[in-house]
Amino acid sequence: QKEVEQDPGPLSVPEGAIVSLNCTYSNSAFQYFMWYRQYSRKGPELLMYTYSSGNKEDGRFTAQVDKSSKYISLFIRDSQPSDSATYLCAMSPMDSNYQLIWGAGTKLIIKP
Amino acid sequence: NAGVTQTPKFRILKIGQSMTLQCTQDMNHNYMYWYRQDPGMGLKLIYYSVGAGITDKGEVPNGYNVSRSTTEDFPLRLELAAPSQTSVYFCASSATVTSGNTIYFGEGSWLTVV
Numbered sequence: 193q194k195e196v197e198q199d200p201g202p203l204s205v206p207e208g209a210i211v212s213l214n215c216t217y218s219n220s221a222f223q224y225f226m227w228y229r230q231y232s233r234k235g236p237e238l239l240m241y242t243y244s245s246g247n248k249e250d251g252r253f254t255a256q257v258d259k260s261s262k263y264i265s266l267f268i269r270d271s272q273p274s275d276s277a278t279y280l281c282a283m284s285p286m287d288s289n290y291q292l293i294w295g296a297g298t299k300l301i302i303k304p
Numbered sequence: 305n306a307g308v309t310q311t312p313k314f315r316i317l318k319i320g321q322s323m324t325l326q327c328t329q330d331m332n333h334n335y336m337y338w339y340r341q342d343p344g345m346g347l348k349l350i351y352y353s354v355g356a357g358i359t360d361k362g363e364v365p366n367g368y369n370v371s372r373s374t375t376e377d378f379p380l381r382l383e384l385a386a387p388s389q390t391s392v393y394f395c396a397s398s399a400t401v402t403s404g405n406t407i408y409f410g411e412g413s414w415l416t417v418v
Contacts, residue, residue, distance in 0.1 A: 196346060200344065224403035224404065234412070235308070235396070235408075235410050236347075236394075236409050237408075238407065241403070241404040243404070280346070280347070282346075282347075287402045287404075288402070288403060289337070289398055289401050289403060289405065289407055290349065290362070290401065294346030294347040296345055296346050297346075
């Protein structure tokens, strides 16, 4: 069983829809949670960072962490075709990039 | 700033050949990383470096070697290439090691071993 699970998709939604992307994990020690976006044939880029539980909002993006359920989510409001990409979650038990465990990613397609 | 630059972008190797993936960054970051990304799998850390002259193994170091002679450069060496090393390789860097600090990735190197 993978430590971090993501539905690979593709998830296809119409432009303007609210998108929900999720990761589940098995290690209750994870405290640091990140979402990265990866466009086709490009490297990942950091979207959101959250420590421990709770919500964090940045523009159209909201990250949620539910440690009791070992579940994190990324919500995208007013989705745009430019949001079409693969979304990777990453998490770590310690405050260290060396120990990040990455999900395999969910491919998102926003239809104009 | 160019950020993190990797070369080559694409390469086909024969089994048993060796090659070096080049990586350079112009952000004066101390921390550099090499990852591989395989279909259906999360990024796996191969090696990392905390500064010039200092490197350490990540999760999947077997079959690879690295060096860090300068702050800017962090080449990854594949010795005796095997089909299992067919993957997409990403070099990355960050200013600090803390989890919330952005990791900047290169555009990737697609390697096929036949």
